[in-house]
Amino acid sequence: MAALKRILLAEDNANDIELTLSALAEHNLANEVVVVRDGVEAWDFLRKSGSFAKRDGANPAVILADLKMPRMDGLELLKRIRTDERFHQIPVVVLTSSREESDVIESYAIGANAYVVKPVAFHEFIEAVKSLGLFWAVLNEPPPDRGRAPVTA
Amino acid sequence: MTSLIDRIPRLSALWAIVAAILVLLGWQVNLPLLRSAWPGLVSVNPMSAVCFAIAGASLWMLAPANASPRARLVGRVLAALVLLVAGLKLIELAGGFSPAVDRWLFANKLTQAGEPRPNRMAPNTAIALMAFAAALLTLRIGAIRRARLPQVFGLITGAIAFAALVGYSYGVGAFYGLTAQVPMSLITALTLLVLSAGALHTEPDLGILGILRSPGTSGILARRFLPLAAGLPLLLGWLTILAERAGLFEPTFGLVLLVLSTIGIVSLVVWTVARDFRAMDEARIRAEADIEDSRAFLDSIVENLPSMVFVKDAQELRFVRFNRAGENLLGYSSGDLLGKNDYDFFPKEQADAFTQKDREVLYGTEIVDIPEEVIQTRTNGERILHTRKVPVLGADGRPRFLLGISVDITERKRAESHIVALNEGLRARTQELETANRELEAFSYSVSHDLRAPVRHIDGFVDLLAKHLSATLDDEGRRLLQTISKSARKMGALIDDLLAFSRMGRAEIRKSTVMLNAVAGEVVRELRADMNGRQIEWVIGDLPPVQADPAMLRLALTNLLANAVKYTRTRPLARIELSATRGEDEVVVTVSDNGVGFDPAFAQNLFGVFQRLHRDEEFEGTGIGLANVRRIINRHGGRTWGHGAPDRGASFSFSLPDNAGGADGGSQTNPLG
Numbered sequence: 001m002a003a004l005k006r007i008l009l010a011e012d013n014a015n016d017i018e019l020t021l022s023a024l025a026e027h028n029l030a031n032e033v034v035v036v037r038d039g040v041e042a043w044d045f046l047r048k049s050g051s052f053a054k055r056d057g058a059n060p061a062v063i064l065a066d067l068k069m070p071r072m073d074g075l076e077l078l079k080r081i082r083t084d085e086r087f088h089q090i091p092v093v094v095l096t097s098s099r100e101e102s103d104v105i106e107s108y109a110i111g112a113n114a115y116v117v118k119p120v121a122f123h124e125f126i127e128a129v130k131s132l133g134l135f136w137a138v139l140n141e142p143p144p145d146r147g148r149a150p151v152t153a
Numbered sequence: 154m155t156s157l158i159d160r161i162p163r164l165s166a167l168w169a170i171v172a173a174i175l176v177l178l179g180w181q182v183n184l185p186l187l188r189s190a191w192p193g194l195v196s197v198n199p200m201s202a203v204c205f206a207i208a209g210a211s212l213w214m215l216a217p218a219n220a221s222p223r224a225r226l227v228g229r230v231l232a233a234l235v236l237l238v239a240g241l242k243l244i245e246l247a248g249g250f251s252p253a254v255d256r257w258l259f260a261n262k263l264t265q266a267g268e269p270r271p272n273r274m275a276p277n278t279a280i281a282l283m284a285f286a287a288a289l290l291t292l293r294i295g296a297i298r299r300a301r302l303p304q305v306f307g308l309i310t311g312a313i314a315f316a317a318l319v320g321y322s323y324g325v326g327a328f329y330g331l332t333a334q335v336p337m338s339l340i341t342a343l344t345l346l347v348l349s350a351g352a353l354h355t356e357p358d359l360g361i362l363g364i365l366r367s368p369g370t371s372g373i374l375a376r377r378f379l380p381l382a383a384g385l386p387l388l389l390g391w392l393t394i395l396a397e398r399a400g401l402f403e404p405t406f407g408l409v410l411l412v413l414s415t416i417g418i419v420s421l422v423v424w425t426v427a428r429d430f431r432a433m434d435e436a437r438i439r440a441e442a443d444i445e446d447s448r449a450f451l452d453s454i455v456e457n458l459p460s461m462v463f464v465k466d467a468q469e470l471r472f473v474r475f476n477r478a479g480e481n482l483l484g485y486s487s488g489d490l491l492g493k494n495d496y497d498f499f500p501k502e503q504a505d506a507f508t509q510k511d512r513e514v515l516y517g518t519e520i521v522d523i524p525e526e527v528i529q530t531r532t533n534g535e536r537i538l539h540t541r542k543v544p545v546l547g548a549d550g551r552p553r554f555l556l557g558i559s560v561d562i563t564e565r566k567r568a569e570s571h572i573v574a575l576n577e578g579l580r581a582r583t584q585e586l587e588t589a590n591r592e593l594e595a596f597s598y599s600v601s602h603d604l605r606a607p608v609r610h611i612d613g614f615v616d617l618l619a620k621h622l623s624a625t626l627d628d629e630g631r632r633l634l635q636t637i638s639k640s641a642r643k644m645g646a647l648i649d650d651l652l653a654f655s656r657m658g659r660a661e662i663r664k665s666t667v668m669l670n671a672v673a674g675e676v677v678r679e680l681r682a683d684m685n686g687r688q689i690e691w692v693i694g695d696l697p698p699v700q701a702d703p704a705m706l707r708l709a710l711t712n713l714l715a716n717a718v719k720y721t722r723t724r725p726l727a728r729i730e731l732s733a734t735r736g737e738d739e740v741v742v743t744v745s746d747n748g749v750g751f752d753p754a755f756a757q758n759l760f761g762v763f764q765r766l767h768r769d770e771e772f773e774g775t776g777i778g779l780a781n782v783r784r785i786i787n788r789h790g791g792r793t794w795g796h797g798a799p800d801r802g803a804s805f806s807f808s809l810p811d812n813a814g815g816a817d818g819g820s821q822t823n824p825l826g
Contacts (some may be wrong), residue, residue: 013606019613047313118605121642124614 039072162216165351169209299361311349486531669696720748745804
């Protein structure tokens with residue numbers, strides 16, 4: 001089995017973090033997850049600055065980002081990732097409670113790779129997280145010279 | 154360009170100067186012909202000749218209407234000089250002192266051989282010269298153009314000269330020379346006549362000349378009869394005398410001949426004048442009829458104009474004309490208004506303002522436009538007028554009338570301010586609505602995001618708990634956890650439905666032609682997937698195309714048909730019928746079934762949000778479906794209603810406005826549909 005790439009989970013709600021982690025754990029993906037609590041931390045992580053100045057390793061294989069977070073929300077984070085050439089190839093999955101059409105449209109417009117509404121039923125949630133994690137972290141290993149992100153394609 | 158008429162004064166001045174020079178030359182070189190024009194006739198006195206030269210120069214200076222002040226002064230001084238010299242001569246004749254001005258020049262030559270008396274200035278010459286000088290001195294005094302005095306004096310000069318000429322031609326000395334005095338010479342008579350013509354022509358448009366030159370009847374009369382009166386008797390008399398002297402006929406015969414020919418020629422001229430006058434009369438009558446026609450035409454225009462038209466005289470600003478619209482507007486009849494001015498109808502202050510404005514109009518050059526003017530009428534209360542005032546000028550360029558045209562814009566103003574107020578209100582309402590809408594959106598966003606999360610967490614942690622306790626959990630424990638989980642999911646479903654319902658109210662409707670048959674077919678196919686072996690008889694009638702938002706209509710149809718499927722679950726053979734009828738201006742779609750039905754007492758409640766007539770254990774659901782249907786149909790401008798009885802089936806209908814055959818030609822949001 002290929003070495004698993006890291007998953008970056010940006011989520012401010014502790015309950016959601018726990019549920020997501022346990023869902024990922026069911027599929028043996030949990031130990032590869034880095035949790036950050038808002039957009040600013042996620043951005044720090046990516047740029048290896050702030051509390052992540054000393055981290056090692058490459059970019060995460062996939063970023064799961066909540067839309068509504070303090071300090072910097074998911075849309076702003078997504079915007080920055082897509083306009084920075086060091087990160088714009090990283091797949092980003094928007095993971096949120098919101099079903100609002102405007103959120104969906106805007107997320108895709110900025111260049112989200114997927115938009116997943118967190119289902120109320122936990123087993124559905126597990127299924128969603130599982131397929132996300134497997135697809136982006138294991139199956140869909142991006143080649144280094146992969147084409148540009150959808151927003152600029 | 155100066156016309157010949159305008160040149161006459163200076164030409165005659167030139168004549169006088171040249172004649173004077175010739176005469177003086179005649180005295181100087183002893184050439185009698187130069188100073189008498191005819192052998193044997195009396196010579197022109199040298200001082201008279203000098204007077205002609207001075208008078209000519211004066212006329213030359215004063216003749217142009219635009220002569221400079223300096224030229225005028227010089228001209229007047231010269232005229233005064235002539236007046237002085239001639240006056241001294243007359244004083245001498247009257248027996249006063251004797252300066253003998255006429256003997257100052259060529260004194261030694263004045264007494265000539267063969268002449269009975271020494272050459273002196275004739276008394277009538279002196280009078281004529283004084284009259285001429287007076288004509289020049291009275292020319293253009295003051296600011297107003299007048300020609301009476303110069304022309305009267307000019308005529309006196311001319312009359313004296315003419316009398317002398319007649320005397321010469323008839324050989325009657327009394328007419329050119331007074332008894333015991335030297336007579337007026339022929340050259341003097343001619344020169345004075347020419348100077349008189351010059352003086353008369355200094356103002357050729359005024360007075361006697363004005364009449365003589367006018368194109369009208371007065372001019373014709375003067376031009377035909379003056380030469381006749383002056384020339385005919387002269388000519389005929391002269392011929393008669395010549396004939397008598399030649400001994401052709403007796404004096405009495407000559408007189409009769411003179412009388413008869415005078416009668417004949419005068420009658421002839423009178424006849425031609427009368428004939429011309431008749432032609433002119435006819436033309437005038439025709440012109441008057443034309444004027445009357447066009448006056449009646451203009452009258453009927455003015456009277457029938459819907460705007461108020463009034464005319465005031467320029468002097469006192471009294472009304473001289475008022476049309477019918479004006480009478481109606483102000484509430485006065487023309488009779489009340491004519492001859493009155495603004496002070497008779499309006500308060501003094503307002504009348505002052507109107508009058509001042511009117512004067513500005515009259516003496517200004519531009520049309521005055523008063524876009525808004527409030528006036529108090531007698532019968533119509535306060536009115537707002539848009540008035541335009543125009544000065545009407547006379548032929549002399551001075552204002553004669555003030556024409557006013559007023560449009561009553563009261564209603565328009567009222568409507569405008571009403572519209573402004575309405576718009577103001579509308580803007581405020583729109584703002585309120587927009588604010589409310591924004592708040593609603595923020596609210597549903599927050600519901601969507603914040604309310605769903607805890608519900609999701611409950612379900613998630615119940616699941617984690619169940620796994621955590623899997624070894625020790627008994628059946629009752631599992632059931633309890635399942636109940637918690639079910640409730641959480643139910644709450645999630647309710648929130649989702651509520652949000653969808655709210656979105657339905659806010660989403661924009663995009664109408665196009667929807668083939669109801671096709672949509673119904675698709676919905677039925679989807680529903681069949683969840684029927685797991687149930688027996689359902691579908692009866693789908695002939696459905697017409699309708700104008701609607703396709704996605705929304707599909708949702709409404711899905712809700713109704715899904716309900717029918719759900720509430721026929723207890724029937725061994727379900728029967729679901731979908732039909733449509735086309736009314737005059739709407740299409741009514743009905744879904745009916747043979748299911749469990751409902752108590753018609755609660756029929757109205759069915760369409761409310763989360764209103765249910767069945768327990769959840771009997772038929773699951775959130776109770777949002779019919780509320781959604783009603784909201785969708787309402788937003789299309791249609792109605793929804795339901796019929797039913799317990800255990801006897803139910804039928805639900807909605808109507809959609811049908812303007813496919815209507816006048817406005819169907820969809821407005823989809824011009825291609």
